[in-house]
Amino acid sequence: MMLRVQDLAIARGGLPVLDNLSFALEPGQALILRGPNGIGKTTLLRTLAGLQPPLHGLIEGADERVAYAAHSDGLKPTLTVTENLQFWARIFGTGTIDAALEAYDLHGLAERPAGSLSAGQKRRLGLARLLVTGRPIWILDEPTVSLDTSAVAMFAAAVRDHLKRGGSALIATHIDLGLDAEVLDLAPFRATLPALDDFDGAFT
Amino acid sequence: MRALLVRDLKLAFRAGGGFGLGLAFFLIVTVLVPFSVGPQADLLSTIAPGVLWLGALLACLLSLDRLLALDWEDGTLDLLATAPLPLEAAVSVKALAHWLTTGLPLVLAAPVLGVLLSLPGPGYLWLVVSLALGTPALSVVGTFGAALTVGLKRGGLLLSLLVLPLYVPTLIFGAEVARRGAAGMELATPLLMLAGITLGTAALLPFASAAVLRVNLR
Numbered sequence: 097m098m099l100r101v102q103d104l105a106i107a108r109g110g111l112p113v114l115d116n117l118s119f120a121l122e123p124g125q126a127l128i129l130r131g132p133n134g135i136g137k138t139t140l141l142r143t144l145a146g147l148q149p150p151l152h153g154l155i156e157g158a159d160e161r162v163a164y165a166a167h168s169d170g171l172k173p174t175l176t177v178t179e180n181l182q183f184w185a186r187i188f189g190t191g192t193i194d195a196a197l198e199a200y201d202l203h204g205l206a207e208r209p210a211g212s213l214s215a216g217q218k219r220r221l222g223l224a225r226l227l228v229t230g231r232p233i234w235i236l237d238e239p240t241v242s243l244d245t246s247a248v249a250m251f252a253a254a255v256r257d258h259l260k261r262g263g264s265a266l267i268a269t270h271i272d273l274g275l276d277a278e279v280l281d282l283a284p285f286r287a288t289l290p291a292l293d294d295f296d297g298a299f300t
Numbered sequence: 301m302r303a304l305l306v307r308d309l310k311l312a313f314r315a316g317g318g319f320g321l322g323l324a325f326f327l328i329v330t331v332l333v334p335f336s337v338g339p340q341a342d343l344l345s346t347i348a349p350g351v352l353w354l355g356a357l358l359a360c361l362l363s364l365d366r367l368l369a370l371d372w373e374d375g376t377l378d379l380l381a382t383a384p385l386p387l388e389a390a391v392s393v394k395a396l397a398h399w400l401t402t403g404l405p406l407v408l409a410a411p412v413l414g415v416l417l418s419l420p421g422p423g424y425l426w427l428v429v430s431l432a433l434g435t436p437a438l439s440v441v442g443t444f445g446a447a448l449t450v451g452l453k454r455g456g457l458l459l460s461l462l463v464l465p466l467y468v469p470t471l472i473f474g475a476e477v478a479r480r481g482a483a484g485m486e487l488a489t490p491l492l493m494l495a496g497i498t499l500g501t502a503a504l505l506p507f508a509s510a511a512v513l514r515v516n517l518r
Binding site: 145146147148149160162163164166167168169170171172174175179182183184186187188189225 | 302303304307310311314315316317373374375376378379380381382383384385517518
């Protein structure tokens with residue numbers, strides 16, 4: 097069992113957004129999250145990454161095994177592509193960055209400062225960071241924003257390769273990545289707001 | 301941890317990193333004091349230890365709002381929080397990097413500026429010793445303040461208001477060591493108090509900073 101979520105309820109800004117959510121993610125499996133804006137995809141991913149606590153429910157197998165990538169890539173504009181990647185490789189205690197540079201075709205940009213890259217190139221560098229973490233579970237929030245078709249193909253290939261090596265991925269995205277992945281629609285798990293008829297109760 | 305320290309030092313020295321900002325501020329403040337007080341050497345030498353300490357403290361304050369805010373803006377803090385490095389270690393390293401790029405240059409520049417304020421001869425050694433012992437506490441306390449205000453837009457002023465009262469004990473004992481040193485008086489007690497404050501904050505505050513940061517990242 098890789099990652100198991102049971103009866104999870106999460107909140108954003110103090111308001112519950114998702115409730116009674118249960119799923120499991122096995123090694124070699126990818127799960128695509130779908131749902132309308134505001135349903136709580138990002139909140140769910142942040143909760144699984146350990147950045148915020150759930151309201152209640154159980155998350156098993158996420159500790160120290162998750163690599164998280166969100167809208168911002170955590171890049172330093174004055175460091176070069178290599179320096180940015182090497183920093184994360186050292187923080188996560190893995191050695192080499194060559195495979196990551198290779199997978200996202202960053203060799204030609206290796207000595208450029210990250211601040212001079214285009215939005216799509218920055219995104220590729222941000223995604224390459226996942227490869228140097230060595231973590232088995234990838235948690236990705238809209239990973240394909242500002243990527244062109246060929247870069248999306250690179251990303252899909254990297255995910256496929258990661259799955260083949262026994263990793264797993266949880267991806268919130270709206271485009272078709274051509275992955276052999278299950279889709280989890282979050283709409284049925286939308287939390288219902290507590291009824292307001294006990295309004296006076298708050299003052300007793 | 302070393303990777304984070306090396307990265308922070310590199311960032312400080314590269315373009316826009318802000319290295320030398322605090323030092324330049326310290327220089328200007330201490331140069332302005334003789335202009336405002338007037339060329340009375342005996343008065344200047346009396347107030348020199350206090351002025352130098354206050355200048356160093358304000359110079360330290362100047363660079364605090366970049367300490368964590370930049371990492372928060374570009375998402376690095378989120379990623380660091382999910383990394384194997386504990387946040388307590390991360391904030392300690394960031395405080396150390398802040399001291400190396402801000403506090404240490406102030407310590408080294410202080411004797412030169414002491415000449416401008418006609419600091420008495422025996423005062424130089426104790427000025428440097430008191431600053432070397434006291435400025436690490438300014439960085440550690442400042443990191444705590446930065447953790448409290450991370451995520452707030454334009455949190456810089458609030459950060460100063462929060463941190464300055466916490467700087468009071470360090471300022472009192474640090475300036476006292478420098479003053480007694482300049483006057484050639486007995487200074488063991490304030491020196492020990494200063495060292496105690498620095499060691500205490502360095503031991504305890506990283507835990508508070510990390511806890512506050514976790515809440516702020518939610």
